[in-house]
Amino acid sequence: MDGVAFFFTGALVAGGIYWFLCVLGPAERKGKRALDLSGGSISAEKVQDKYKQYWSFFRRPKEIETAEKVPDFVDTFYNLVTDIYEWGWGQSFHFSPSIRGKSHRDATRLHEEMAVDLIQVKPGQKILDVGCGVGGPMRAIASHSRANVVGITINEYQVKRARDHNRKAGLDALCEVVCGNFLQMPFDDNTFDGAYSIEATCHAPKLEEVYAEIYRVLKPGSLYVSYEWVTTDKFNAEDEEHVEVIQGIERGDALPGLRAYSDIAEAAKKVGFQVVKEKDLAAPPAEPWWTRLKMGRLAYWRNHIVVQILSAVGVAPKGTVDVHEMLFKTADFLSRGGETEIFSPMHMILCRKAMS
Numbered sequence: 608m609d610g611v612a613f614f615f616t617g618a619l620v621a622g623g624i625y626w627f628l629c630v631l632g633p634a635e636r637k638g639k640r641a642l643d644l645s646g647g648s649i650s651a652e653k654v655q656d657k658y659k660q661y662w663s664f665f666r667r668p669k670e671i672e673t674a675e676k677v678p679d680f681v682d683t684f685y686n687l688v689t690d691i692y693e694w695g696w697g698q699s700f701h702f703s704p705s706i707r708g709k710s711h712r713d714a715t716r717l718h719e720e721m722a723v724d725l726i727q728v729k730p731g732q733k734i735l736d737v738g739c740g741v742g743g744p745m746r747a748i749a750s751h752s753r754a755n756v757v758g759i760t761i762n763e764y765q766v767k768r769a770r771d772h773n774r775k776a777g778l779d780a781l782c783e784v785v786c787g788n789f790l791q792m793p794f795d796d797n798t799f800d801g802a803y804s805i806e807a808t809c810h811a812p813k814l815e816e817v818y819a820e821i822y823r824v825l826k827p828g829s830l831y832v833s834y835e836w837v838t839t840d841k842f843n844a845e846d847e848e849h850v851e852v853i854q855g856i857e858r859g860d861a862l863p864g865l866r867a868y869s870d871i872a873e874a875a876k877k878v879g880f881q882v883v884k885e886k887d888l889a890a891p892p893a894e895p896w897w898t899r900l901k902m903g904r905l906a907y908w909r910n911h912i913v914v915q916i917l918s919a920v921g922v923a924p925k926g927t928v929d930v931h932e933m934l935f936k937t938a939d940f941l942s943r944g945g946e947t948e949i950f951s952p953m954h955m956i957l958c959r960k961a962m963s
């Protein structure tokens with residue numbers, strides 16, 4: 608091979624690798640690059656051990672006895688998955704029903720805007736995002752409502768990511784992010800004009816505890832909406848396949864135990880809320896929320912190869928391959944939960960705090 612052919616072959620190979628890692632890598636336009644995958648706040652050399660600890664804790668969620676330990680393990684989980692989520696899904700860590708003729712991005716935004724429309728806030732009012740992730744919903748909601756949004760997440764790394772995204776989006780005047788436990792929030796009583804939680808309170812060992820905290824920080828008369836992860840009335844605890852799917856969802860998503868749909872309103876009433884409306888947003892005629900997960904399968908295989916290469920050459924922390932594999936399996940359990948309709952990630956409950 609002469610020098611010119613060698614040069615062009617080399618350039619072609621280098622371009623191909625760049626395209627595979629950096630262009631194909633981020634499934635979402637604004638997602639993270641594969642080359643930036645990290646263990647969040649966990650140092651690279653500890654990722655594998657932390658994954659093992661996580662796995663032994665959540666392997667049998669129904670047997671979790673020490674509820675106090677759950678928030679710490681949830682924090683570890685988000686250190687392990689946050690970059691992979693952003694890389695492969697985007698900045699909103701939740702599902703939404705598909706909408707014919709609309710992109711996933713638009714369907715996600717509409718699902719988020721619906722939450723803030725339900726709590727009827729006015730521009731300039733202060734609202735709380737309970738379990739805010741890296742702030743995808745918070746930014747959509749602040750732009751749509753012009754309310755001031757305060758987000759809380761237990762994960763320090765997500766706080767940093769959310770603040771960076773807020774600044775880059777020019778929304779840092781409207782969006783604030785606090786690191787803390789939603790079971791003991793660092794806010795005074797009667798602070799907020801409204802609150803919402805999107806697929807986050809499912810991490811609470813006892814739903815009443817997080818609902819009681821939200822109730823405490825809301826102003827009397829204001830509204831709270833939540834999109835809850837639940838088993839539906841189609842779930843049969845005697846059916847082995849149903850149990851396998853639900854346990855698969857629990858372990859791959861750091862859940863101390865999925866609740867039945869009928870437990871949600873009960874928990875809300877127990878802490879003093881009036882239930883204004885309750886509806887499973889996944890139920891027909893809504894289009895399936897799990898199609899996006901299933902459609903991504905080819906990309907997950909590609910991601911799997913990318914993660915293996917990056918981990919082998921020391922760019923991604925060791926352990927990233929295990930975490931990715933766990934998510935890969937979880938995607939399958941979630942799709943099965945959706946298809947069989949035994950599971951919903953969007954059981955919506957709208958509540959009001961009494962006037963006092």
Ligand SMILES: C=C(CC[C@@H](C)[C@H]1CC[C@H]2C3=CC[C@H]4[C@H](C)[C@@H](O)CC[C@]4(C)[C@H]3CC[C@]12C)C(C)C
Nearest residue numbers: 691692695696700701806860907910934935937938
């Ligand atoms: C509300 C929660 C998270 C919900 C979803 C945002 C995530 C649940 C499963 C995640 C994923 C599964 C497969 C991954 C894939 C193998 C990888 O290549 C790219 C990222 C995934 C698609 C990842 C993205 C986020 C999820 C869909 C829970 C935790 C309460």
Ligand SMILES: C[S@@+](CC[C@H](N)C(=O)[O-])C[C@H]1O[C@@H](n2cnc3c(N)ncnc32)[C@H](O)[C@@H]1O
Nearest residue numbers: 699700701738739740760761788789805807810
């Ligand atoms: C699946 S993510 C959803 C994030 C966001 N609502 C969204 O839709 O993009 C769940 C969020 O709940 C947060 N969370 C879980 N347990 C928490 C706790 N005890 N205190 C505060 N945040 C918590 C996680 O850190 C994460 O940000």
